[in-house]
Amino acid sequence: MSKTGVRSHIESLQGYAPGEQPQASKYLKLNTNENPYPPSPQVEPAVLNAVRRGLERYPDPLATAFRIQAGLQHNVPPEWILCGNGSDDILTIVTRAMVGEGDYLRLPHPSYVLYRTLAQLQNAKYQEVQFDRTWNLPAAFTSGTPVPKLAFLPNPNSPSGTMLRVEQVDEIAQQLPCPLLIDEAYVDFAETHCIELVRRHAHVMVSRTLSKSYALAGLRFGYLIAQPSLIQQLIKVKDSYNCDALSIAAATAAISDPDWLNQNRQRIIEQRERLTQAMRQRGFDVPNSQANFVWCEKASTDLKQLYEKLKENRVLVRYMRYEGWPEGIRISVGTAEQMDALLAILDTIQPPR
Amino acid sequence: MSKTGVRSHIESLQGYAPGEQPQASKYLKLNTNENPYPPSPQVEPAVLNAVRRGLERYPDPLATAFRIQAGLQHNVPPEWILCGNGSDDILTIVTRAMVGEGDYLRLPHPSYVLYRTLAQLQNAKYQEVQFDRTWNLPAAFTSGTPVPKLAFLPNPNSPSGTMLRVEQVDEIAQQLPCPLLIDEAYVDFAETHCIELVRRHAHVMVSRTLSKSYALAGLRFGYLIAQPSLIQQLIKVKDSYNCDALSIAAATAAISDPDWLNQNRQRIIEQRERLTQAMRQRGFDVPNSQANFVWCEKASTDLKQLYEKLKENRVLVRYMRYEGWPEGIRISVGTAEQMDALLAILDTIQPPR
Numbered sequence: 001m002s003k004t005g006v007r008s009h010i011e012s013l014q015g016y017a018p019g020e021q022p023q024a025s026k027y028l029k030l031n032t033n034e035n036p037y038p039p040s041p042q043v044e045p046a047v048l049n050a051v052r053r054g055l056e057r058y059p060d061p062l063a064t065a066f067r068i069q070a071g072l073q074h075n076v077p078p079e080w081i082l083c084g085n086g087s088d089d090i091l092t093i094v095t096r097a098m099v100g101e102g103d104y105l106r107l108p109h110p111s112y113v114l115y116r117t118l119a120q121l122q123n124a125k126y127q128e129v130q131f132d133r134t135w136n137l138p139a140a141f142t143s144g145t146p147v148p149k150l151a152f153l154p155n156p157n158s159p160s161g162t163m164l165r166v167e168q169v170d171e172i173a174q175q176l177p178c179p180l181l182i183d184e185a186y187v188d189f190a191e192t193h194c195i196e197l198v199r200r201h202a203h204v205m206v207s208r209t210l211s212k213s214y215a216l217a218g219l220r221f222g223y224l225i226a227q228p229s230l231i232q233q234l235i236k237v238k239d240s241y242n243c244d245a246l247s248i249a250a251a252t253a254a255i256s257d258p259d260w261l262n263q264n265r266q267r268i269i270e271q272r273e274r275l276t277q278a279m280r281q282r283g284f285d286v287p288n289s290q291a292n293f294v295w296c297e298k299a300s301t302d303l304k305q306l307y308e309k310l311k312e313n314r315v316l317v318r319y320m321r322y323e324g325w326p327e328g329i330r331i332s333v334g335t336a337e338q339m340d341a342l343l344a345i346l347d348t349i350q351p352p353r
Numbered sequence: 354m355s356k357t358g359v360r361s362h363i364e365s366l367q368g369y370a371p372g373e374q375p376q377a378s379k380y381l382k383l384n385t386n387e388n389p390y391p392p393s394p395q396v397e398p399a400v401l402n403a404v405r406r407g408l409e410r411y412p413d414p415l416a417t418a419f420r421i422q423a424g425l426q427h428n429v430p431p432e433w434i435l436c437g438n439g440s441d442d443i444l445t446i447v448t449r450a451m452v453g454e455g456d457y458l459r460l461p462h463p464s465y466v467l468y469r470t471l472a473q474l475q476n477a478k479y480q481e482v483q484f485d486r487t488w489n490l491p492a493a494f495t496s497g498t499p500v501p502k503l504a505f506l507p508n509p510n511s512p513s514g515t516m517l518r519v520e521q522v523d524e525i526a527q528q529l530p531c532p533l534l535i536d537e538a539y540v541d542f543a544e545t546h547c548i549e550l551v552r553r554h555a556h557v558m559v560s561r562t563l564s565k566s567y568a569l570a571g572l573r574f575g576y577l578i579a580q581p582s583l584i585q586q587l588i589k590v591k592d593s594y595n596c597d598a599l600s601i602a603a604a605t606a607a608i609s610d611p612d613w614l615n616q617n618r619q620r621i622i623e624q625r626e627r628l629t630q631a632m633r634q635r636g637f638d639v640p641n642s643q644a645n646f647v648w649c650e651k652a653s654t655d656l657k658q659l660y661e662k663l664k665e666n667r668v669l670v671r672y673m674r675y676e677g678w679p680e681g682i683r684i685s686v687g688t689a690e691q692m693d694a695l696l697a698i699l700d701t702i703q704p705p706r
Contacts, residue, residue, distance in 0.1 A: 005503065005532035005556055006450050006586040015589035021411050035409045044404050047599065051397050055571035055603070056388045058374050058564070085438050085573075088592045097359050100476060101454050114593075121590055123453060150358065179358035203358055211411070218408035218598035220438075233359040236368035237474055239441040240467075245571035246400065246599045250408070 009123045016117035019318055028334070028341055031316040033158070033186070033293050035215035036334040037267070039250075040260040043216070046253035050246050059245040062235070066243075066252045070223060073255055074195055079228040082235065083251075085242045087185055087209035087222025091118055091152070094181055094205065094224070097237045098150040099124045106148035106176075108137055110159060110322035112183065115152045124149075130324060135162035135287055142175035151176055154183040156190055159320050159330040161289030169194050179203040181224075186291035188213030188265055189272070195225055202227050212292055213261060213268075214254045221251040268292050272333045278343050279331075282352060297328040301350070309349045315342055362476045369470035372671055381687070381694055384669040386511070386539070386646050388568035389687040390620070392603075393613040396569070399606035403599050412598040415588070419596075419605045423576060426608055427548055432581040435588065436604075438595045440538060440562035440575025444471055444505075447534055447558065447577070450590045451503040452477045459501035459529075461490055463512060463675035465536065468505045477502075483677060488515035488640055495528035504529055507536040509543055512673050512683040514642030522547050532556040532583075539644035541566030541618055542625070548578055555580050565645055566614060566621075567607045574604040621645050625686045631696050632684075635705060650681045654703070662702045668695055 004011070019032035067078035084090035091114070099105050101123040107115045109128035119126040127148065129141040135157065153172065156163045164172075173180050184206050187193045197204045205226040211217035221243065224234070243251075254260075276294050279286045284296040297303075307319035307329055318330040331342070357364070372385035420431035427434075437443035444467070452458050454476040460468045462481035472479040480501065482494040488510065506525065509516045517525075526533050537559050540546045550557045558579040564570035574596065577587070596604075607613075629647050632639045637649040650656075660672035660682055671683040684695070 003555070004583045004586050006583070007453055010450055010589060011586060013589055016593060018411070018414060018593040021414060029410070032411060034411065038407055038409055043408065047404050048401060050571075051400050054391055055396065056391055056568040057382070058371070058385060058387065058570045059573070061371060061374060085597075086592065086594060088594070092592060096474065097363055100360055121449065202356070215409040217411045217594075218403075220412070220594055220597040230357045230359070233357050233364060236363060236366055239439065239445060240369060240371040241439060241441065241570075241573055244438075244573040244597070244600055246603075247597055250599075 007123070010121065013120050016114050020316060022316070026314060028315045028338055030332040030334055030338070030342065031318040033212055033291070033332045034217050035212060035264065035268070035292070036338055037215055037264055039215040040254050040257040042253040042257045043250045046249045047246050050249035055245060058241050059243060059248055061240050063243045063248045066223070066248055066255065069252050069256045073258065074225060076195070076199075076225060077228075079231060080198070080225055082224040082226070082231050082238070083243050083248075084222045084224065084238065086211065086220040087183070087207045088114065089238070089242060090207045090222045090224045091115070091181070091183070093234050093237045095119070095122060095150065097234055098179060100149070104146050104148040106141065106151040106178070108141065108153060108157065110320070110325050112154050112158050131157075131160070135160045137164065137172070142172050148178045150178055151180045152183060153180060154185065155194065156186040156289070156291040158186070158291065158293070159295045159318070159328065160287050161186070161291040161293055161295055162287050163190055163192075163290040166192050166194055166197070170197055170200070173197055173201050173204050179205065181205045181207060183207050185209045186212055188261060189268055189292045190290035198225050198227065202230065205230070210251050210254055213265065215264065216250065216254060219247050219250055221247050268333050271336060271339050275331065275333055275339055282346065282350070292333045293330050294333070295328050295330050297326045299326065303327050303329050306349065310345065313345045313349070315345055360476070363474065366473050369467050373669060375669070379667060381668045381691055383685040383687055383691070383695065384671040386565055386644070386685045387570050388565060388617065388621070388645070389691055390568055390617055392568040393607045393610040395606040395610045395613075396603045399602045400599050403602035408598060411594055412596060412601055414593050416596045416601045419576070419601055419608065422605050422609045426611065427578060429548070429552075429578060430581075432584060433551070433578055435577040435579070435584050435591070436596050436601075437575045437577065437591065439564065439573040440536070440560045441467065442591070442595060443560045443575045443577045444468070444534070444536070446587050446590045448472070448475060448503065450587055451532060453502070457499050457501040459494065459504040459531070461494065461506060461510065463673070463678050465507050465511050484510075484513070488513045490517065490525070495525055501531045503531055504533045505536060506533060507538065508547065509539045509642070509644040511539070511644065511646070512648045512671070512681060513640050514539070514644040514646055514648055515640050516543055516545075516643040519545050519547055519550070523550055523553070526550055526554050526557050532558065534558045534560060536560050538562045539565055541614060542621055542645045543643035551578050551580065555583065558583065563604050563607055566618065568617065569603065569607060572600050572603055574600050621686050624689060624692050628684065628686060628692055635699065635703070646683050646685045648681050648683050650679045652679065656680050656682050659702065663698065666698045666702070668698050
């Protein structure tokens with residue numbers, strides 16, 4: 001056996017590196033698309049009730065209370081919903097269920113880097129199809145060989161914040177020779193979503209998370225919407241008790257408070273539009289974002305250096321360099337005060353002309 | 354593709370069925386080895402503090418606070434500890450890291466049924482080596498072909514509650530041609546444990562859970578102790594944020610309260626010894642248990658029927674029938690009052706002579 005007994009494809013893997021998460025410092029943290037506001041006020045009492053009900057028993061394996069509430073919000077029966085320990089858990093479950101060693105996963109590029117890692121952990125392969133410069137996907141995403149076992153499509157996409165229209169995604173679903181998972185992590189900040197495609201197609205899934213629009217990244221709660229025959233299969237792959245009693249209680253309270261969601265959405269969208277304009281005024285190329293972050297390119301500037309200078313000034317943004325694509329910085333949308341601070345610090349680093 | 358796109362070995366899988374978890378009924382629940390007492394009183398304020406600190410940020414990916422405290426309890430550095438979303442998550446991570454399609458996992462039998470499922474989900478195979486009738490493991494567990502990639506050894510074992518001595522496990526570790534995971538889910542109710550073997554052998558791991566002895570099954574928190582070079586590899590396989598902020602806070606508080614643990618342990622052991630004697634007096638064969646449950650065989654009785662009659666009387670125990678082994682019922686140890694109730698109901702079903 002190898003020294004550690006770990007499979008060689010994993011030993012040689014670099015591993016997914018999430019955005020920096022300083023735990024005890026004073027950064028203005030705009031690098032991992034967290035919500036700047038605290039979650040719904042319904043969350044705290046729900047957690048407290050759950051603690052007081054007791055933690056000594058196993059939780060509901062299927063998080064039935066959440067499925068019912070989420071089903072009401074999305075107008076689907078509870079049996080169409082699978083809950084996960086964050087949407088990363090959902091993506092892992094679906095990948096393990098559908099993609100074996102040597103199989104192919106189809107991905108857009110540039111996109112969420114974790115998708116690659118999920119393929120690599122399975123000892124599977126991935127084919128990346130490059131977005132065009134306007135962040136549209138070419139026909140190659142749905143054609144070409146080898147035939148993939150699964151395709152991921154984040155919509156809105158990260159790092160761009162851009163989105164394909166529902167009709168475009170529908171066409172992709174129809175043309176793909178494999179199941180399609182539409183990752184809607186950021187969709188609550190957008191104008192449309194693709195849940196209707198799940199009703200229309202047995203091979204289409206939509207994943208959601210409470211980390212972004214519900215301000216619950218610390219909670220780890222995500223879910224999948226798919227037809228019940230598929231959900232039944234995926235339940236076999238998940239850990240029996242993959243969601244804990246506190247998370248189930250908090251997530252159920254959060255999703256039952258759509259007024260909070262709408263208010264939060266408005267605040268974020270307002271600052272997103274302001275940030276987009278402010279960055280464009282400062283010479284950055286910024287695509288219209290439908291998410292809670294903006295993607296900023298600027299050919300004339302060393303953006304790695306800008307990221308580092310911002311960091312020296314205690315502002316964390318995400319610097320990203322994807323192969324075959326101009327470098328950029330991805331900035332999470334914060335509160336009005338946080339955006340004031342960001343822009344003021346940016347202007348000390350790069351004084352406006 | 355298949356109708357759902359799910360891999361055929363998963364479609365044909367029955368899936369792991371956890372013990373019954375009635376969520377809203379009045380059962381005396383003695384079927385899934387939960388702790389009958391609420392957790393340490395430190396847990397509630399820790400959870401409340403964590404909620405009030407805010408849930409909008411991602412949690413610490415490595416649960417550093419817990420690793421430090423657990424390291425102090427076990428006298429190992431924090432780098433020797435990997436935290437998981439329940440020890441099921443730990444078992445999944447290790448299996449995915451070490452066992453590929455067609456590889457072999459070595460298991461004892463009868464034992465924790467989930468181990469088989471973990472192999473099946475990987476499209477891997479498993480070899481089960483039968484315990485002898487005194488719940489000792491024959492030499493075949495460490496020899497034989499094909500050479501396994503990983504061996505699981507629960508110690509104490511379920512459903513028997515029996516335990517191999519540290520020297521026996523050490524010998525097994527030395528003779529096995531593969532890594533050994535010692536599943537110590539129930540070890541806090543026993544007299545010994547195997548952490549010293551992790552210090553001695555780079556290929557030995559010990560897994561622990563807070564579900565049983567810490568009365569936190571609802572929380573989903575487990576951990577692995579192994580040498581740092583192995584932990585580093587396993588971190589690549591886990592989801593980035595596999596433990597949430599509330600669980601980390603609660604688990605850290607719980608493991609920092611060894612007085613509560615010792616008190617709880619004493620109460621459970623006292624009732625375990627009482628239950629063992631009481632069941633033997635009623636004609637059951639009960640091996641000496643080192644866990645928080647007892648295994649009861651009785652050749653002259655239809656135990657399936659007994660299980661069902663207990664259930665009619667609102668007492669849930671676990672009926673188990675392993676291939677090549679006499680049927681039995683596994684009873685979790687409860688409070689003194691719960692054991693009173695169990696025995697009283699048992700005596701109405703099967704009046705003592």
